[in-house]
Amino acid sequence: MTPDEFRRHGHELIDWIADHVEGVAERPVQSAFEPGDVRAALPEHPPTAPESFDAVMADVERVIVPGITNWQHPGWFAYFPANTSYPSILGELMSAGLGVQGMSWITSPACTELETLMLDWMLELLGLPDRFHSTSATGGGVIQGSASEATLVAILSARHRATNGDVNRTGDTTTLVAYSTSQAHSSIEKGLRIAGIGTDRLRIVPHDETFSMQPDALRTMVEADIEAGLTPFFVNANHGSTSSMAFDPTPALADICADHDIWLHVDGAMSGIAGLVPEFRWVNDGIERADSYCTNPHKWMGVNFDCTTYWTADRAALLGALSILPEYLRSSAAESGAVIDYRDWQVPLGRRFRALKLWFAIRCEGVDSFQATIRDHVAMTQHLAEQISSDSRFDIVAPHPLNLVCLAVHSDSTDRANELTEALIQHADTADFHFTRTLLDTRVALRISIGARSTTQVQVDAAWEHLRDVVGRLV
């Protein structure tokens, strides 16, 4: 492709994206394709000669667009939000165009320094503690590709500290024990498994009726493990769990962690972004005593995936766990200690210039725009929750402090309620709405996550009317 062709097709693609984004409400939220349909519609073998961009775009229209699930759709009530924004898309474009590698400071100084600044900006915007600031004595932040990677990095840091670094040499993790409720994201178990902490040593701590960890139970379990010669090393505190939007009592957990030198990680992947809004800053309660924290601008803030902000108050543990310096990566800047080499803050070596999209979004979209969206989503959710509460055919089965409601069809029998709720879930999705299911202890629930930037009261009202219609046919 010549530079002139790139200009022409680039302009076309920009316009195509604007048309796609502005028109997404007209498309079905989910693809109607069956497994194998996309593949069957494309050539099995690569072309032997270059093709025109127009030919590719024709295939995009014919196969790709009807084959995607529209996460930007206003009827997106499924999983969690994964918002983009126009400035963020341009930031990703610039990153691709510059084509730099940010593995070390020296391999692109601006890539590292802008990222450090963005982490400090986000700290300020979210109202997070100074102990995570890049200029603090022992802390700092980094962009991770996902909350799963942030969790893994937290676990590896904790593992390193709990073994005084011996794990790097011995690999012996057999006495380490981790703690979480059943509401933790799957990445906690996955990260532990990767780090060599088997499920035998992941303690599921009981939760109360709000799905919040019971601190007394945690203390009892920790003490029993110590008694048994084991080493409690990692506690995960949910600040807005995926299934149930549960918040664990982090200040009480921090007391226990402090007593026994346990790493306290707070997972605010989805809900932590609510800290952008002053009146929701209670989401940060206890984080000032955590060893590490993550939240995702790529969920509720309009910075397109991948952009997880991760902070630690103990960067020495992180560097101890992850830094390796081969000869071909040495630099005098790094050896002087004057710079950060972010390759030592993450699992991969290479890294894209992801700070650009955060910088573009904060500057061009504006924080007030993100605040307004969060306030709207929470208001719509609370209004919906009131409506659900006043309809005796439904039960709300989890707390709903922000933008997620979990509902079940009411019945005096849990089995019958589950049966009816499964039936509701079966019919909840339409071309205009997409919901997901979960299981909260023994109760099946329909999750309504209100978090797409395009969602307005119109879609929420329509979704509620639709769900009432479905239930009307069931009970």
Place this chain on the structure above:
Amino acid sequence: MTPDEFRRHGHELIDWIADHVEGVAERPVQSAFEPGDVRAALPEHPPTAPESFDAVMADVERVIVPGITNWQHPGWFAYFPANTSYPSILGELMSAGLGVQGMSWITSPACTELETLMLDWMLELLGLPDRFHSTSATGGGVIQGSASEATLVAILSARHRATNGDVNRTGDTTTLVAYSTSQAHSSIEKGLRIAGIGTDRLRIVPHDETFSMQPDALRTMVEADIEAGLTPFFVNANHGSTSSMAFDPTPALADICADHDIWLHVDGAMSGIAGLVPEFRWVNDGIERADSYCTNPHKWMGVNFDCTTYWTADRAALLGALSILPEYLRSSAAESGAVIDYRDWQVPLGRRFRALKLWFAIRCEGVDSFQATIRDHVAMTQHLAEQISSDSRFDIVAPHPLNLVCLAVHSDSTDRANELTEALIQHADTADFHFTRTLLDTRVALRISIGARSTTQVQVDAAWEHLRDVVGRLV
């Protein structure tokens, strides 16, 4: 940012990228900034009101562009190549614009199916074995973010198979032993460390004078470890090592691995892409007996980072190691077994639509274009190596079968040679060239990696003349 503003600024940015790419040779390859310069040139605190895109672009010109290292520069002889191409940039742009999540098939069917197809296309283009094909009995491929992540996934798969899956429950890795030469990429040690295999159980297998693993030494070490009650579980074979472009004798290693049921991973991160060219397909020797393999289209093929192609012949081990199915991610498509959920093939949960950039590059840039580039780079490297060989002031200190030459200043004393080579390295970089240093056993070397798509004979000649000038002043 309104849709109209996005269109306008998007067009501007496309043109800006074309100007930047076409003009990159006029810029210095490295930034002249000192540590802290970028940060000092930007506001310490986020803005309270939205700013114009023009204001951001002014800061990009003022701070970001002078602050980057230009990996796309024709004088890029450092580290390894990290090429972009215009169609690939457009693929990344489309991925950002669509804003879909490819964690499961159901969360965007086209994202999964196009990726599977691209892995099969790459298999065919590279001349790799059918055992990795998506329709094979036990294999398949996936795009990883980096070779480091591919390596980690290989190690986790191997760990799972060697423990019959017990590791997921017990976390006990204390008897597992891994093998590699000193030439392995740092991600081997890092991946092992993450997986709980300490450096005590990473055996550095002796290499010969071409930095190639000695199979007899491997067999002896493996047998000694078995004798000692340990479990050899993972052998890493380099196909083009970072420091020295060494190729390990994979067919011979495969015999040993087969005898003792050891996972054989082949790391062709940089050099494997040479398989696009029929006459360089010797880079694949032995891969038909490997359990896993990776190479990076984001290095030598013009697909911008991140795009590592990873294949395994044992997807059951991979899924055993990495799949976790929480309630909120269940789908009937997945449970029927008819689809791939790529979240179970990688460390993170979330994933971008990275197959687009590979698809766009293969179709619009054309494989013949990538083949021509590889042939040119190899020819320029071989010509340079001849010139170096005929200049008695230099020694070539590693094999140079493809596009890397490692040279040292000649001296009968290694200490003196190292001293002179360090001095050469000190003066090798200019505004027009960037090289990196390495250490090969006891010998300091200057690496000349010829792999940027913009590099022509002009820059190679100029670089060689410059290096001779520097050495002329040293000896």
